[in-house]
């Protein structure tokens with residue numbers, strides 16, 4: 001940004017400008033796609049200092065890339081974090097986060113109301129690394145406290161949980177994490193920093209599936225890790241990736257050298273370097289373009305979702321609607337506190353006709369696309385019990401808000417009247 005205004009820029013200004021400037025080499029106004037695997041060193045000393053982490057600079061696109069760097073700065077600015085790391089997917093963001101925090105034999109406390117893919121990742125793949133999830137109900141703070149043990153290394157929640165659209169009391173859960181001296185990780189995919197900034201309420205780390213609302217157009221897979229800059233990794237020896245000397249970097253202690261952005265550095269120079277799930281620069285370019293309109297899209301997504309939820313809650317084939325933006329909803333007060341600009345695009349409702357009605361509705365919708373994604377400009381629908389959540393036990397399905405009668409919508413930015421008309425015609429054909 002060339003304009004030096006004394007006041008900190010607002011969110012919409014940051015969404016367009018943060019991290020970016022006209023390209024110094026070509027004066028291209030839009031951030032170029034730096035489609036290169038590696039970068040020429042200035043000389044041998046420069047090369048040595050880059051490899052030793054004594055200088056910041058590009059070596060190889062698995063670890064850093066200038067297009068990705070603009071995206072990282074922008075998302076860090078929007079979330080109010082100290083630094084961010086772009087990675088190949090939302091799941092890669094979760095994986096690298098835990099890889100930096102956990103040793104074999106460690107545990108973490110996870111909300112039982114999460115995206116089904118996260119539940120699978122934690123329950124099955126993480127067990128192979130010796131990382132054990134302890135499930136707790138985010139609506140029951142005592143269950144979170146009770147799940148904490150001396151081996152607990154983190155607490156993981158979603159700000160707005162997929163698919164139920166429920167809101168977590170982040171401030172209260174952050175206090176529990178602080179007392180246990182473990183970082184609170186918040187998956188902020190469904191809220192995006194436009195609706196809610198978890199770091200403002202005490203979260204230490206934010207992760208994203210950029211695939212969803214950050215990118216916003218359903219055209220690429222990506223993830224981000226945001227370092228809140230708040231956690232003291234050097235307080236004890238429980239996070240050795242950050243607090244103990246690294247043999248591969250001449251005994252450097254990352255938590256000491258990099259201070260309030262040490263976590264993001266560790267995820268990059270240990271996790272991303274060794275495990276390798278990098279974001280393609282082309283995808284970073286698409287995410288940057290998407291984020292420019294994030295405030296406009298989230299506003300419209302939330303307005304449309306509220307209109308659709310209100311309509312469904314008065315429909316005689318609908319048993320219940322779970323949308324935190326609806327007055328009277330169980331999470332309405334938490335939504336008012338944490339996301340006063342809107343409760344997001346994703347919510348669930350139940351059909352009186354149960355499992356079969358869910359299948360019939362999905363079959364008959366025309367404007368809503370039946371697919372496994374959220375956060376597209378287009379309206380999307382899925383019946384979780386027969387798709388995203390089918391691997392879970394019935395008990396886990398119900399706990400995750402994905403029982404047999406449940407339909408999930410991700411309401412797009414089309415005209416609300418057209419979305420309501422499509423739902424009405426499809427509901428008319430449901431027995």
Ligand SMILES: *Cc1c(COP(=O)(O)O)cnc(C)c1O
Pocket residue numbers: 089090091092115117118158162187189190208209210211212221222223374
């Ligand atoms: C989709 C999603 C993920 C996983 O992200 P991918 O980009 O698909 O790997 C994680 N958390 C939430 C809330 C999601 O919706």
